[in-house]
Amino acid sequence: MSIVVTGATGQLGRLVVDALLATVPAASVAAVVRSKEKAADLAERGIELRIADYDRPESLADAFAAGDRVLLVSGSEVGRRIAQHRAVIDAARAAGVAQLAYTGILGGDGADFDLAAEHKETERLILASGLPHTFLRNGWYSENYTAQLAQVLAHGAVVASAGEGRIASATRADYAAAAAAVLTGPIEEHLGATYELSGDTAWSFAEYAAEVAARSGREVTYRNVPAATHLEILTGAGVPRGFAEILVDVDRAVEQGALALRTGDLARLIGRPTTPIAASIGEALPTS
Template sequence: MSIVVTAATGALGRLVVEDLLERVPADQVAVVVRDEAKAADLAARGIEVRVADYDDRAALARAFEPGDRVLLISGNEIGRRVAQHTAVIDAAKAAGVAQLAYTGILGGPEADFELAAEHTTTEQAVLDSGLPYTFLRNGWYHENYTRELPTVLGHGAVVGSAGEGRVASAARADYAAAAAVVLTGEGHLNRIYELSGDAAWSLGEYAAEVSALSGKEIAYAEVAPDEHLRILTGAGVPEGFAAIIVDVDAAIERGRLAGTSGDLARLIGRPTTPVTEAIGAALA
């Protein structure tokens, strides 16, 4: 039996693995990766590397073993994720894993925006499988915003169409720590966790904080959704993904990413990372 992390060389996966290694010996951890070479550093630390792609059912059939506790990190190929996730679920069921944890999205079925639809369908597929599950419904990452700081600083503005809507984001490392907790602890089977930051903020407040910490005047430029779409595509964002970003802002305006259940802080045993800390680190 191993604790198995899929997509383990991705941004979230690597953080989960690091947190796991603080809790259990390396020989109790396995990773599923597409590119074995990218996991060479993990293998060197005593972690078992299993090679499989979400699109390769034959390889996935060899990726899990009876009794494994598996973290299915959602894929990033929007529009293809249901088929990919279903392949993982089928392989996990065939192997007889003891737990299938899944990184979904805050709100579950109540998240009524396009990006959430594949997560909702995946959760239902997990339920239909009959596997013991843990749903980690992750809210927004601070990094979704802080990675755009060079552009924000260059233009002197945070551009969006979310109105006064609020985002209860947390650091990616906070969500990774929660995953490690449910994979190594007891009492988490057949549980749903609504994970988000301790405090919610608006894009206007975010812009003000960036301004204060950078020493540059940064405004929040509220634009209409169609104008937001035009700005994004004009900056080179593919139209399909730009439409998703605009749709998420509309969801933020409706309050869909503002929930502060406290589940994340309770799981990790500490307050979540404040967005101000994330901004400061990104600016350093």
């Protein structure tokens, strides 16, 4: 039996592997990856590599074994994920895994925005499969915003169309620690469970801009714009129109409170408070 992480070379997958290795030996961890070369550092740490591709279902035949505890990290290619996830689910069922944990989206069936659709369908596929499962419904990553700090500082503004909506974000490392806890804890405690994962505190874009200003010593304001204007700004900056529409729709959801949900599940699973947005801003600010 192994603890298996799919997408293990991705931003979240690598952090899950790190969290696992803090508590279990490398020999008990396997990584499902597309590229052996990209995962060479994982192999050097003693992790078994299982080469497979979400887009090639036949390659998943040897990705899992009976009794494995598996984390399905959702694919990153919006519009293609249902078929990709179905291939993983089918392979996990055929292998007889003991647990399939899935990184879905905060709110589950109640999440009324476009980006949630593939996650909701994946959960339905898992339920229909009869697999022993755990749903990890991740809220927003703080890095979704702090990764853009250079542009924010360059323009002196945080631009969004979310009004006064709030976001209960946490770091990828926080979510990774929760996944590791679910994969290493007593399995009977987590099978059939659904965890709504989010940060301890929900913040607004105005508060976010004020924190960036305070920590950088620069003037930064929140510029709330209509959705149509926001779409024009994003596409004008080179964001593909389809993805820009998804981002604008997310801001609509933020304004309606969809990403402000706080249940305390994340903090309980990781055994500590979640990382505040202020700390994430301080860590991400350019040093020069």
